[in-house]
Amino acid sequence: MDLPTAIKHFRRQQHIARPGETRTAIYRLEEGWACRYSLLPDGRRQITVLYLPGDYCEPQWLLSGKAELPVLAMTGVRATVVPLATIHSQPGDGVKRLLGDMVQVMERQSRWIVSLGRKNAVERVSELLADLYARLGGAQGADGLCTIPLTQRDIADVVGLTPVHVNRVLQGLRQSGLVEIRGRTLLVRGEQLPLGAAA
Amino acid sequence: MDLPTAIKHFRRQQHIARPGETRTAIYRLEEGWACRYSLLPDGRRQITVLYLPGDYCEPQWLLSGKAELPVLAMTGVRATVVPLATIHSQPGDGVKRLLGDMVQVMERQSRWIVSLGRKNAVERVSELLADLYARLGGAQGADGLCTIPLTQRDIADVVGLTPVHVNRVLQGLRQSGLVEIRGRTLLVRGEQLPLGAAA
């Protein structure tokens, strides 16, 4: 109803968009994480994009106006609704900002293709955690630890591994002091994790 | 010099763009294939995008003006030079067409992430060949066969496998009648190959 700041809430495991839907607005995540994923007929799932607080979800709706793949809230989500009409009617920063975001997403996807195609389990998990650490803007907690609200199954569906193997990899990283696990919460100590170098 | 149709040629294995370069024009491939790739310090290579005749290379230069990763001619290439200034000065179809292409590339990358993360060797190679067959616009030869000018090493660097294993997979597909190999040329019989279904 009110134009400037419509807010929408989603619960964990609730769909933000479903394939084929026409989209007339995009969301800016204010709080919580979301993902775009793909489900194979036999149940295998692969997450193709992660959306963190501050991200626009999904930029390409500006161009295509249609959702190709399902988008899911991975935690509770609070998002600002940004109607496409609003953006188009003010053809200044808004469009540019979003197109820039699209390029960012593309580059991140390219890097991820490299990881999935050519890197082993430890490298993939490390790179994911390093990327998330960087995107969260450095440390959150006072002790340089930042919180990852993902299930080990979720991580597995990002890095293309099984939950069991992700668990074993995380145990290795834990012994290296790179991550901590308190209850069901994953804490990452950023810095040392190797970001994906390439040429 | 001449504005409307500047043409540029590249030989096989010649770089079309190198990382960090400023780009003031994009190319439209008239003939030949190209790819964007990433090289890890230890020599592992992963191809992230394939450009076929008719494709614009690379659309995101319109927005970023900079090459992030190297682009390589995989065969002899003849390309039309499209200066970015030309596109921006005629803000009609040109921009829209290119942005549409960008979305296409993004969706193809998403599908490829699914393949690399969740599919086995046979599925990946089949999907690649099916995708190429579709993008080449159906059959080229009179017999419903289309030609793939890629090395088995090139294919390996797309699907994230070793050349040796790609060879064994292709032999399986050959016995299934899905592909033919004449000398060093790969011929694909499209139709039956399963395109990546997802939901």
Place this chain on the structure above:
DNA sequence: CGGATCCTTGAGTGGGCTCAAAATTAGTGG
């Protein structure tokens, strides 16, 4: 015709998967 690149084949290895079960944690309703 020589050299380089590419394709092919074989034997052995290993990283990540599968299957299965137990332990821990989160969530729910009374």
Place this chain on the structure above:
DNA sequence: CCACTAATTTTGAGCCCACTCAAGGATCCG
């Protein structure tokens, strides 16, 4: 606050797909 259930994490044993290493044949190119 507690009992109960569901979801997640953890651990173990065995297996298989794709890799590695190595050598020999084809094919291309100058």
